[in-house]
Amino acid sequence: MAVRSPRSAQRDSAMRGEPRARLLRVSDRLLESLGADPALVESVLGDLAEEHVARSARDGARAARVWYLLEALRSAPHLAVSGVRRSSIRTRALAVAATSAATVAAIALFALDMRVPPPARLVVDIGTAGGVVVNNTRPVKLPLRVVDAAGRELAGDSVRYRFASAAPLVLSRRGVITCTHRKDATVVASLGVLTTRFLVHCRPVRAIRATIWNDFIVGTPPRELPVDFIGLDGRSERLLSARVAVDDSSVAVMDGLRIRPLAAGRAHVNVRVGNQSTSAAIRVFAEVPSFEGVHAGRRLVAVPLRLIPGGVKRFALPTGSLSLVFLGQAEVGQSDTPLAPSMSVDGPIMCLPALAPRVYRSSCLARAPGATLTIAHPGASVRTVVGHVALELEGR
Amino acid sequence: MKSPSLGTLELAALLAVARLGDDAYGLAVREDLAQRTGRAHSVGAIYTTLQRLEDKGLLASRASAPLPVRGGRSRRHFSLTGSGARAIQDASKAATSVWTGFGNPVRPEPA
Numbered sequence: 375m376a377v378r379s380p381r382s383a384q385r386d387s388a389m390r391g392e393p394r395a396r397l398l399r400v401s402d403r404l405l406e407s408l409g410a411d412p413a414l415v416e417s418v419l420g421d422l423a424e425e426h427v428a429r430s431a432r433d434g435a436r437a438a439r440v441w442y443l444l445e446a447l448r449s450a451p452h453l454a455v456s457g458v459r460r461s462s463i464r465t466r467a468l469a470v471a472a473t474s475a476a477t478v479a480a481i482a483l484f485a486l487d488m489r490v491p492p493p494a495r496l497v498v499d500i501g502t503a504g505g506v507v508v509n510n511t512r513p514v515k516l517p518l519r520v521v522d523a524a525g526r527e528l529a530g531d532s533v534r535y536r537f538a539s540a541a542p543l544v545l546s547r548r549g550v551i552t553c554t555h556r557k558d559a560t561v562v563a564s565l566g567v568l569t570t571r572f573l574v575h576c577r578p579v580r581a582i583r584a585t586i587w588n589d590f591i592v593g594t595p596p597r598e599l600p601v602d603f604i605g606l607d608g609r610s611e612r613l614l615s616a617r618v619a620v621d622d623s624s625v626a627v628m629d630g631l632r633i634r635p636l637a638a639g640r641a642h643v644n645v646r647v648g649n650q651s652t653s654a655a656i657r658v659f660a661e662v663p664s665f666e667g668v669h670a671g672r673r674l675v676a677v678p679l680r681l682i683p684g685g686v687k688r689f690a691l692p693t694g695s696l697s698l699v700f701l702g703q704a705e706v707g708q709s710d711t712p713l714a715p716s717m718s719v720d721g722p723i724m725c726l727p728a729l730a731p732r733v734y735r736s737s738c739l740a741r742a743p744g745a746t747l748t749i750a751h752p753g754a755s756v757r758t759v760v761g762h763v764a765l766e767l768e769g770r
Numbered sequence: 771m772k773s774p775s776l777g778t779l780e781l782a783a784l785l786a787v788a789r790l791g792d793d794a795y796g797l798a799v800r801e802d803l804a805q806r807t808g809r810a811h812s813v814g815a816i817y818t819t820l821q822r823l824e825d826k827g828l829l830a831s832r833a834s835a836p837l838p839v840r841g842g843r844s845r846r847h848f849s850l851t852g853s854g855a856r857a858i859q860d861a862s863k864a865a866t867s868v869w870t871g872f873g874n875p876v877r878p879e880p881a
Contacts, residue, residue, distance in 0.1 A: 420843035421796045421813045427839050449814025456818045
């Protein structure tokens, strides 16, 4: 009495290429055989497949498969009742028999899947560092997984760990390591006849120092986030297993440890290494030809600037609370340090700190129209000033 | 015309479809109900309920284009019919009526 949808054959060929377990396909057939409206069964199987994909990514393939089988089992009585309601008495009797058989088969399949297969491999996820990097200052479990022949993850409680040779570090038999100082050591993990050796780089980080304000211009190349990771010995640490993320991906995204600005706005970059974490604010400015027309809907703007010796530029400023900053850019063929201009303001405006030589960032209040910003070449150099004058309109 | 009688899950599903608007399909309804009631109904239970509501004329449905994430199957999107909206109003009035005069939940006296 199997009811097959017209799209079944097409779907089956589409599914063949996916690594879905045979058990799931069998459970699909069982649900299809319960006599419910094919459209209803299609919807149920579609939802199961969609959530299975999400759970596989989130919880792992095995957990997702267990969820799928349980959910198919829970759905079977509902589909069976729906099928019985739609059918004749004879068909109803057949449906009841089919439901009973399907339920028994599903339970058997589930029990089959629940059997614990023997471990086949010990897997350590080694990154580009050629070993496991531990930045934690507290005890941490080494990231080793036990998998069976089919690649399914098994419980790893019985794995035993030791150092290959004496090492001045603390490692428990269950794989909890305490990195008290910077050191490399080889660890041997074993489970029955399975053994693996891997390198552990102990690089404990006790602090993360990040620049509070980081300003970018839309469309400029990605720039490294100025973050310093301080080891227990006070030295800067470069070997890291870090997680870095921007909290608003419409403003900027991470490209490794570099930030790629995408659109004007503010965001935070959250950095986590070992048991340390920090957050740095970033501002992304949109390039505009002048500050005229800056309004509450477009608060973060930057005007490109290029000044040869003796050059001066004036910009009319909008009224309100402003943040002004010069973002220098090294000119091609010149030294890496950009040449900074001399900045000053005139009119009904007050800035703190007051703009003066070597002050390139200030918060200002323009009380009325008529305030201007003057930017001049510093004069002491023949180099060209290249960069942007950025303005953030605050409040309002 | 009197609205058809609704079970608890039927009313909850009808309200979820009303809340979700264009996004109302089985998985979304299931998640909405799980968040609000703390109870995870099976996918089959949700769809048979939605189908019953459609059979009663309270919901209408349409199929989306086939989606790879669903193994080449379509999503069945549900929307509230006029009768469905009336059924919600009637259920709300009935609930208000039965709760009228009942203040804070009765608390047992401390022992």
